[in-house]
Amino acid sequence: MGANTVTRAALIGGGFMADVHAHALRANAIDIVGIASSSAARARQAADRLGIDRAYDDVAALLDDDRVDVVHVLTPNASHAPYALAALAADKHVVREKPLATNVRDAQAVVAEAKSRGRVAAVPFVYRFHPMVRHARARIMSGDVGIVYSVQGAYLQDWLLNPDDDNWRVDDAAGGASRAFADIGPHVCDLLEFVTGDRISRLVTLTRTVHPMRRDRAVHTEDLVGMLAQLRSGATVNLLVSQVAAGRKNALSLEIHGALESLRFDQERPEELWIGRRTGSMHHLRNPDELTGDAARLSRLPAGHALGYQDAFTAFVADVYASIARGSVVDGLPVFADGLRAAQLTAAVLDSARSMSWVDVPAVTDSPLEDS
Template identity: 45%
Template sequence: MPRVAIVGTGMIGAVHARAVRAVGATPAGVLGSTAERGAEVARVWDVPVAYPDFDALLADDGIDVVHLCTPNVLHAAQTEAVLRAGKHVVCEKPLATSVADAERVTALADECGLLLAVPFVYRYHPLVREIAARARQGEFGGWHLLHGSYLQDWMLPRSAASWRVDPRMGGPSRAFADIGSHWCDLVEWVAGVRFGEVVARLATTIGSRPERSAASFSRETSSSPLVPVRTEDVATLLLRTTDGVLGALTVSQVSAGRKNRLWFELDGTRGSAVFDQENPETAWLGDERGARIIVRDPGQGSAEQRRLSTLPAGHAQGYADCFTAFVADTYATLAGGKPEGLPTGADGVRSARLVEAVLRSNETLSWEAIRGNSAC
């Protein structure tokens, strides 16, 4: 197993730390937003080293892989620095807040012969793999329509505050770049398509929120002053694949009661498939004769569904298991393996291009081409 350091001590940093341990590795070092925060989390996570600063981590020759779990605007520069230090990178999405930066760091990883992985982890639901395998075998035929939504409610309260709201820290897009990008990655990968163009509308439904300190990233109180919101709460997209198939996506971070509902339906000439991330143990399949529900089962279905079904049928797997499988495949790749579907820097670049096209369409009020549509 590689020796691992984690940069960032928030919720997603803790998810990475758990996954690292779940695959049999041990986090060897951690870096927080301050030396004090890093030391505190090192004690809680039982990590032996809390780095005083980023340079100290880069200088640690014992580290093989760095997991970057920091605010979005830091990703590209930190990824570049880690690669130049000769270490592999797992960078939280978005890989960068601009296409140019995403392309630059991905090219650098290739030049250095280092792995750059990006955790589009919803690919790792076993039933997602089952649908993908059936699509590749032609079970659904050619596509008629690709549609769905990704809905959350964590930004519903006006008092909700996060560095993600500030484009200086989170980038120019919030709801789409944060969660809509996951839906697009998943549907493109499962259906084996590329979206070629998009027309999008973005809206900010809550115009002001408590100010969030960019320096400390600390939790703000209800007495914090309100500041204008410059990133979107909701988005609607019409999409068209490079071979002319239409798609539709609704994205929201203010849909009451929806905690993390990534849902897609793929409608083909011979059949349809539906997956709902909030109910990941089942998938819906339909054809002209009717519909049926299939259940995750390590004894049934495609090889990839079986590989990723680590628990018996009826013992629920979910998001944390997806993350563990992603980290396991990342480390297996470092050991010379070639696991199917590992998302890498190229997928991070793809996502940045989608975000760019969505933002451009929202400005021009017209269809916009998505750059870089090579074959899947």
């Protein structure tokens, strides 16, 4: 991967995530050349809303534009793999919303293509970029936590609580065979594996579709997933993922129990890390003067000035473009191999739910965590 100081971006997809990506790009002084969407008219609407000069008639026109160095793919799930492959074939770097693909085979093909092209190819598992997540990871890597015995985590939302709540993600043709887990489950699993430096080796799951009909649509994807798993180290994992948890908006939490102390991170309270000890437990509030390494690097505001989701996303984009500029991937950047990992976990979750049995999860190659 050669260094590249020219970094101009274009977006494919004009929904909510286009706003998030556009804000992060501008915060990093990255030029947004243009945007394509499902039609020329929708692209124009998105361009007007986001203040982007050019609306492409279609994706082919975007990929043919030599001014575009990096393509951000922000479309429904079923189109992720084809657009990523097309962008890589056009010799672009790629930022792709998860899932990498709706099945493992397509995810493997995308990973292989990115590797063969030598392009930076990243997936926004952006919760890695909260400073207190990096602080938790550092405490585990330094031995402060001791041997990890167990992990408890959850990702809870309520936006699909009622039977008349609907979205394109509910349609398995657009969203894939898994919904609740594929949409938000990979975030908590990625956070778990990133913070602990360990991998889920096997799992058993239960899934439930609470509403078999939404409006006039038959539903074939799950509303919630319960998982029991084991890490390679032997630690026990208990996870709950739900899009029908009343009152929960974006409640991603992770609690790790070690021989010496426990750690808890709550995405809705990202400025703090709970450190539990047999005596003297505490809430450690983010303070750059007390942090080191990546936790300090990502603390872009002084203590008491809250950093949130958009700040984490902006930090992710900064590391993507830093990786392109220097010609090597910044440590901790989630890449396509991490997206493949999510596809493998999703497949294992569905296999286990169908068979009602334990399923082994294979290892991922070309991911830094495999060397940990």
